[in-house]
Amino acid sequence: MGCSGCRVRFNFGKVLSKVSVFFTMVLIFTYFFYCLTGFCDSAPRTLYSQQNLDYDILDDHRRILEDLRPPPRLLPDAPEPHRNRTGSADAPEQVDAPGPHGAKESVQSNGIPVSNTFGIKRFPQAIIIGVKKGGTRALLEFLRIHPDVRAVGAEPHFFDRFYDRGLEWYRNMMPRTLDGQITMEKTPSYFVTKEAPSRVCTMNCQTKLIVVVRDPVTRAVSDYTQTLSKNPGLPSFQSLALKNSSTGLIDTTWSAVRIGLYAKHLENWLQYFPLSHFLFVSGERLVSDPAGEMGRVQDFLGLKRVVSDKHFYFNQTKGFPCLKKPEGSSRPRCLGKSKGRPHPEIPAEVLQRLRDFYRPFNHRFYQMSGQDFGWD
Numbered sequence: 001m002g003c004s005g006c007r008v009r010f011n012f013g014k015v016l017s018k019v020s021v022f023f024t025m026v027l028i029f030t031y032f033f034y035c036l037t038g039f040c041d042s043a044p045r046t047l048y049s050q051q052n053l054d055y056d057i058l059d060d061h062r063r064i065l066e067d068l069r070p071p072p073r074l075l076p077d078a079p080e081p082h083r084n085r086t087g088s089a090d091a092p093e094q095v096d097a098p099g100p101h102g103a104k105e106s107v108q109s110n111g112i113p114v115s116n117t118f119g120i121k122r123f124p125q126a127i128i129i130g131v132k133k134g135g136t137r138a139l140l141e142f143l144r145i146h147p148d149v150r151a152v153g154a155e156p157h158f159f160d161r162f163y164d165r166g167l168e169w170y171r172n173m174m175p176r177t178l179d180g181q182i183t184m185e186k187t188p189s190y191f192v193t194k195e196a197p198s199r200v201c202t203m204n205c206q207t208k209l210i211v212v213v214r215d216p217v218t219r220a221v222s223d224y225t226q227t228l229s230k231n232p233g234l235p236s237f238q239s240l241a242l243k244n245s246s247t248g249l250i251d252t253t254w255s256a257v258r259i260g261l262y263a264k265h266l267e268n269w270l271q272y273f274p275l276s277h278f279l280f281v282s283g284e285r286l287v288s289d290p291a292g293e294m295g296r297v298q299d300f301l302g303l304k305r306v307v308s309d310k311h312f313y314f315n316q317t318k319g320f321p322c323l324k325k326p327e328g329s330s331r332p333r334c335l336g337k338s339k340g341r342p343h344p345e346i347p348a349e350v351l352q353r354l355r356d357f358y359r360p361f362n363h364r365f366y367q368m369s370g371q372d373f374g375w376d
């Protein structure tokens with residue numbers, strides 16, 4: 001009697017364990033089938049995060065790695081694509097196109113790109129198109145703190161150098177975004193590239209365009225400083241800026257001078273985009289009042305004003321505002337050494353000559369943009 005009771009209990013236990021194994025298998029297969037058909041991607045983020053507890057941690061890790069990584073070759077001090085007579089501009093330069101997100105994507109130990117698991121790669125809805133040495137890196141890094149902005153770290157240079165690679169190549173460069181997030185990139189040379197406006201419009205004529213402008217004289221000196229840092233044998237600023245020292249005529253073929261003719265470049269863009277698609281950010285105010293300028297940028301992009309005073313502190317050593325908590329990191333960080341470096345001393349009369357030269361162009365630019373930047 002006792003023994004047959006044991007057998008019944010024993011059999012019941014066996015059946016129970018078989019049933020639970022069966023249901024577990026059914027659950028596992030259902031889950032895999034669900035994921036294989038792509039539904040995991042469309043699951044609400046919280047649910048998805050719970051199922052993949054380490055996903056967000058890995059994504060943060062990827063962002064941190066991106067921050068710590070030395071800037072990719074094209075960025076942010078990428079030499080101009082063309083080398084001029086000084087040997088510092090206007091000859092095509094052999095550069096590798098950046099990979100998606102500007103450099104190699106972080107890869108998990110199983111070889112799957114970490115950032116490859118959710119969201120969609122979209123064309124940028126907003127692009128920082130210029131100007132070189134205006135403060136474009138600072139603006140992009142400040143924007144990246146915003147949870148609704150995802151941006152490519154490197155400069156893709158699609159609309160100037162790599163257009164023949166096609167729009168799909170470009171889209172593939174973009175980070176994945178969730179609905180409601182804005183995709184962005186910055187390539188300051190777009191502003192001075194003749195073909196760029198029509199090409200951007202071919203992608204999307206509704207694209208929002210941000211131009212960080214800075215006093216063209218200081219901008220030219222900053223540009224020269226960058227080239228000099230790579231080529232210490234470069235002729236003096238004045239010998240490059242002036243056609244002839246006795247006449248004092250400005251050499252507008254020198255790219256460091258030409259880039260500062262903002263009215264001329266803007267005219268080209270206005271043939272394809274209405275003024276309402278542009279936001280002109282003051283490079284000077286981005287340094288003196290970063291939060292104020294970021295308020296304008298967030299409004300223009302239709303974003304909640306998340307980036308504010310509390311994100312910045314002024315670093316006395318650097319002499320520039322820095323971020324208390326950059327994207328993906330909890331430690332304060334300033335921009336790299338190539339941003340905010342000391343400029344060489346330029347003779348006052350050369351600077352004055354350049355100031356006089358730019359004045360009418362600046363005034364024309366104030367009229368066109370509807371903003372007085374107070375450079376003279």
Ligand SMILES: Nc1ncnc2c1ncn2[C@@H]1O[C@H](COP(=O)(O)OS(=O)(=O)O)[C@@H](OP(=O)(O)O)[C@H]1O
Pocket residue numbers: 076077078131132133134135136137138188221222223225283286287320321322334335338339340341
């Ligand atoms: N917060 C902060 N930190 C450091 N530097 C700052 C910052 N905000 C603006 N700037 C100014 O940005 C100038 C470089 O401009 P870009 O980033 O547009 O340069 S680049 O075109 O991408 O090479 C750089 O020019 P230089 O001062 O000549 O180095 C800076 O003056």
